Amino acid sequence: MSKAKPIDILIASLEWLEPLDQRDRDLLAGLDLRLKQFGANDDIVRSGTHPGESCFIVGGFAARAQYLADGGRQLDQLHVTGDFVDLHSLHLRQMDHSVIAIGPCGVAFVRHDELVSTMAHSPRLTWLLWQLTVLDGALARTWMTCLGRRRADAAMAHLVCELLTRLRRLGAAPNNCFQFPATQADMADMLGISTVHINRILAELRSRRLLTWSRHEVHVLDFERLAHIADFDETYLAPGNPMPSRFQQFVAT
Amino acid sequence: MSKAKPIDILIASLEWLEPLDQRDRDLLAGLDLRLKQFGANDDIVRSGTHPGESCFIVGGFAARAQYLADGGRQLDQLHVTGDFVDLHSLHLRQMDHSVIAIGPCGVAFVRHDELVSTMAHSPRLTWLLWQLTVLDGALARTWMTCLGRRRADAAMAHLVCELLTRLRRLGAAPNNCFQFPATQADMADMLGISTVHINRILAELRSRRLLTWSRHEVHVLDFERLAHIADFDETYLAPGNPMPSRFQQFVAT
DNA sequence: CGATAAGTTGAGAATTATCAAGGGGAGTGG
DNA sequence: CCACTCCCCTTGATAATTCTCAACTTATCG
Structure with missing residues (x-):
């Protein structure tokens, strides 16, 4: 899809929330990425597993899927290029959903331990990755309103x-x-x-x-x-609050 | 409802995820809480605003609500005693939803700046509060599957x-x-x-x-x-991963 | 005890599902 | 290049689910 290097796609996505300083960009650029290409309906992350990596989308589309006993499934979120789809596995002991490819989809995986080290060196990146999961929730709620009341x-x-x-x-x-x-x-x-x-x-x-x-x-x-x-109102798609300066303090403690 | 002190309700809720050390408990105990009682259908946090506080439930039930132009609404999550319902406002520039009381509901508010300072002194609390928002998402997804496919x-x-x-x-x-x-x-x-x-x-x-x-x-x-x-499977209600020790490093940097 | 909110029930209509059959496009092998 | 196949899209007919409207009953609370 894009000619940009994979990590630049992530950086652009984070910079949309808040400018990064050079140190943050360097930290990210130092991440060891595993790239993989998926085809329509492939599992990118499988429900029920406990992955040791998180992943973001480098090109194409992905969705989160929950499966039912009767074989049906619900796709409950849609992700585009630059979305850090699977930050969730960093916190979940067991995936409650799969991430699947919608059409051809390029994905970059980052090991959790590397991601954690990176955050340990940058309060700003910690803040922004957290924020991504919160903004994700806002999209989910809006989707829910579509399912229930439209x-x-x-x-x-x-x-x-x-x-x-x-x-x-x-x-x-x-x-x-x-x-x-x-x-x-x-x-x-x-x-x-x-x-x-x-x-x-x-x-x-x-x-x-x-x-x-x-x-x-x-x-x-x-x-x-x-x-x-x-009845579309795009405010839920806006970026969140920049990191408060107090959050920075912990580096000095 | 409960005889426990408000902050102990939050502490118990966090300890369910992962044991805290005494320092973390002291940090939390030092928070300045504003307590307020709400009645059925009262707004606890109002959609469209930019609150300077987050809140957790001390007793009773609350729900998140999104309103439609036609007057309808969708309640897209249900919260019980101990839930840190409105961590989201820490990250959102504008609330995309209201939090409302379902029946009588006791709520404790914490100022964002205090919350941020607390996290700045404890990587573990930072990790756990982040985790709460992620687990919240798992509940939301499951709810979505109910709305869409059951x-x-x-x-x-x-x-x-x-x-x-x-x-x-x-x-x-x-x-x-x-x-x-x-x-x-x-x-x-x-x-x-x-x-x-x-x-x-x-x-x-x-x-x-x-x-x-x-x-x-x-x-x-x-x-x-x-x-x-x-077709109920309770694994999505389990606690998440404990904080990786590397996350701790940042205090020393 | 009266007022107001919440729960219950029936009937008919709207929305959406299911089943079934046919059509079109893209890739494959001959 | 054609035939074949598979998957996806399209359409019709009928059935299931859920909605709306409206009346009525039961709780709750001052």
Whole structure:
């Protein structure tokens, strides 16, 4: 996808929250990354395991998946290039969900011990990685509201608005147009409805000239109207608080 | 509710994750708490604001709420005594959700600057507070799977199983019986369905002799069968990883 | 005891699911 | 290059789930 070095993708993602100093960038640049490419529906991190690494996305899309006894699954978050998808495994004894690839997806893994050492040398990075997990939660809550209290068309519109907003930020959605390799079955598992219904919702949005979606290419024709249908408010996608200077103190203790 | 001092409730909650040393306990005991009592449906933290304090629950129940333009709301997480509900405001520039009281609820507020200073003196507390926000996310994901991929009866059964499990841990559910002041309208907003349907689901669970629920008192009659209907697996409620010793290093840097 | 909020029930409508069959595109092997 | 195949998308018909509206009953609290 991108020509940038993997670590630069992460650095850019963190700098979007708050500027880093050169020392922080150097610490990150010194991380030993294991790169791996995944294909559609591959498990990047498997539910029930206890990984020794965390990972971030270098290109493409990934999602978190929870599986049910009856074979069904719920996709409860969507991740794009630059997202540190699996910081969670740093804290979880056992993965409560899988991370799977939505289409081709490049991933960089960092060993937990290295990550921890890095944070031990930088309060700012500790703060920012924590913040990433908190911002993640804000996206999850909004997604939940879609699942619980929006009808399928509004939920779909909301998901598209969110995705477009996040991709624009990366410069990956020129003309409100972007590549998105999710199948309709994937979308069904995201929105908690059936594949057939996804198809009908999309047909409707298409006929209302709000968007087109074919061959893995989404084109948002009328963002305003889509956002209105979705009751979309993008403030939950904003960065969080910068590190308070007091948090710095601990280095001196 | 409890006779314990407010800060001891928080300490117990953190010690459930990992033992604290005396210094950590002293740091926490030195926090200046503002106590406040709330009634049903009161806002504890209001959406859209930028609070200067975080809060934890000292007694009773609270929930996170997101509101829609049409007046509807989604309750997307439920919190019990000891939960540090609003660590999120430490990182969020603007609250993306409200925290509201479900029935009478005692809350302790801590100023952000004090909280940050405390963490600056204790890597362990930093680690644990971060972990709380991560574990929170695991609950949110599971809730999401209920909203998206379980039918209303299974979702209700799941919520009851989760709640019982969490309250048992606090010793607050003797004989699988506990006080729970949520109204059926509250439950509807949690599960993303209508009040009328909640009523019917409860009637059904009652007639199947799985539980009773009246006068704000829930009695789980057959946890096994309820857990089976819900496809309930409690591993997501487990504590996370203890702090790695390397994380400690930063004090010496 | 009256007022207000919460729970219950019925009937009909909207939304979404399921089943089933057909169509199109992309890759593969002949 | 064509035939074949597989996967995904599309569409129709019918069924299940859940919603809305409305009336009524029961609790709760001053």
